[in-house]
Amino acid sequence: xxxINYASREINCKIVYYxxxxxxxxxxxxxxxxxxxxxxxGKLISLATxxxxxxxxxxxxxxxxxxxxxxxxxxLYTVPGQVFYDASRKLILxxxxxxxxxADSQRERMDANIESLYNLDENLKQHGYDLxxxxxxxxxxxxxxxxxxxxxxxxxxxxxxDEPIFEAVANKGVGVFDTLKAVxxxxxxxxxxxxxx
Amino acid sequence: xxxxxxxxEEEYALLKTVISRLCVDAxxxxxxxxxxxxxxIASYGEMTDLDTTSLASLTAGNVAATDGLANLIxxxxxxxxxxxxxxxxxxxxxxxxRVILVVIFDERSSLGxxxxxxxxxxxxxxxxxxxxxxxxxxxxDMGFSFDSPFAEITEDDIDALFN
Numbered sequence: 623x624x625x626i627n628y629a630s631r632e633i634n635c636k637i638v639y640y641x642x643x644x645x646x647x648x649x650x651x652x653x654x655x656x657x658x659x660x661x662x663x664g665k666l667i668s669l670a671t672x673x674x675x676x677x678x679x680x681x682x683x684x685x686x687x688x689x690x691x692x693x694x695x696x697x698l699y700t701v702p703g704q705v706f707y708d709a710s711r712k713l714i715l716x717x718x719x720x721x722x723x724x725a726d727s728q729r730e731r732m733d734a735n736i737e738s739l740y741n742l743d744e745n746l747k748q749h750g751y752d753l754x755x756x757x758x759x760x761x762x763x764x765x766x767x768x769x770x771x772x773x774x775x776x777x778x779x780x781x782x783x784d785e786p787i788f789e790a791v792a793n794k795g796v797g798v799f800d801t802l803k804a805v806x807x808x809x810x811x812x813x814x815x816x817x818x819x
Numbered sequence: 820x821x822x823x824x825x826x827x828e829e830e831y832a833l834l835k836t837v838i839s840r841l842c843v844d845a846x847x848x849x850x851x852x853x854x855x856x857x858x859x860i861a862s863y864g865e866m867t868d869l870d871t872t873s874l875a876s877l878t879a880g881n882v883a884a885t886d887g888l889a890n891l892i893x894x895x896x897x898x899x900x901x902x903x904x905x906x907x908x909x910x911x912x913x914x915x916x917r918v919i920l921v922v923i924f925d926e927r928s929s930l931g932x933x934x935x936x937x938x939x940x941x942x943x944x945x946x947x948x949x950x951x952x953x954x955x956x957x958x959x960d961m962g963f964s965f966d967s968p969f970a971e972i973t974e975d976d977i978d979a980l981f982n
């Protein structure tokens with residue numbers, strides 16, 4: 623749920639990176655953090671286990687600049703991908719403005735992708751959202767791996783509407799900002815629609 | 820998509836007045852308002868180095884997780900949370916069912932005093948949030964918000980953000 627502060631002339635939007643465990647959600651945020659100028663970002667907070675698996679969420683506030691005199695700040699969150707952290711995932715989706723689904727391209731992770739996408743749909747519904755209407759981008763990550771399935775195969779299994787798809791290698795930064803830009807664009811365009819009543 | 824939460828200058832000034840008075844009356848170091856989605860609304864106090872954006876996100880996460888705990892044991896939620904540290908303490912409460920009020924205090928104050936002052940301030944803030952709701956509803960009924968910053972946003976504006 624976007625927060626518009628006319629007093630401080632700020633727009634705050636919440637973007638959630640969703641997807642199966644070890645698919646690269648945290649890596650997306652880490653790359654954005656490492657590539658952004660210090661004055662444009664806050665701290666990257668990771669609530670992780672000892673083995674660096676996300677326990678609750680990762681959080682990165684990002685100032686993108688000014689639109690029509692309003693400072694735009696995107697709050698980027700990841701969810702824990704492991705199946706048993708469903709309660710955490712539900713909590714983090716609360717008030718979401720846009721979702722990025724980070725799919726793992728490896729063949730053996732295809733079932734995990736499908737299960738996670740189904741779980742996203744279910745958890746959005748519980749907050750009163752509809753995946754078909756929420757600003758949404760699909761990212762095929764780990765495109766550089768030898769066991770990656772084809773683009774068409776992933777598309778066939780994971781496409782839900784006409785969402786933009788980006789091929790990525792998140793640890794090298796490939797596709798990371800294209801993905802973020804696409805979802806940010808949808809969120810801001812949605813706000814334009816909303817403002818027209 | 821859900822309707823954006825809006826904060827106007829007039830109500831923002833009123834909230835600032837309430838939280839600054841709360842900070843003084845409760846002998847607190849810092850008072851902070853954040854919405855349940857983790858967006859900061861207003862703050863007042865002496866902790867100048869505090870990372871308020873992270874504080875907002877973690878506070879909302881904490882409240883959400885505690886609500887989850889409450890549900891597990893059959894409660895609707897825990898409207899008041901308190902964390903006691905060696906030097907600093909945090910008192911968290913829910914205002915108007917959707918906004919989180921955070922008070923950070925040390926040994927110069929006490930939990931009892933903070934609770935007492937928070938109760939009074941919460942009542943005042945409830946009224947302010949009701950006024951904001953009424954204003955947003957009025958604007959929506961009129962068709963659209965005339966001073967919306969988004970009505971004429973273009974793809975070029977958005978592209979410029981990433982350059």
